[in-house]
Amino acid sequence: MGQYMVALFHMLLEAQKVAFGTPDQILSFVSDVRLGERILAGADHAARIRRIREACRQIKNQWATIKPRKSVLKKKP
Secondary structure (H helix, E strand, C coil): CHHHHHHHHHHHHHHCHHHHCCCCCCCCEEEECCCCEEEECCCCHHHHHHHHHHHHHHHHHHHHHCCCCHHHCCCCC
């Protein structure tokens, strides 16, 4: 899970590179304070980012066809 967080963090920085510059994969990490761990990008970092982007494309393509269940909609007064 931590390596997905590193990938998402990297993608966020990449999207904001005008403001922050180009992110460095080697310097990118997340910290798990509870476990006291620093999680670095894995060897499959690029593949992880590709999988996240593909999932986002699938969600985008299907979003208009998804109808929410009535149980999650706000009830009218």
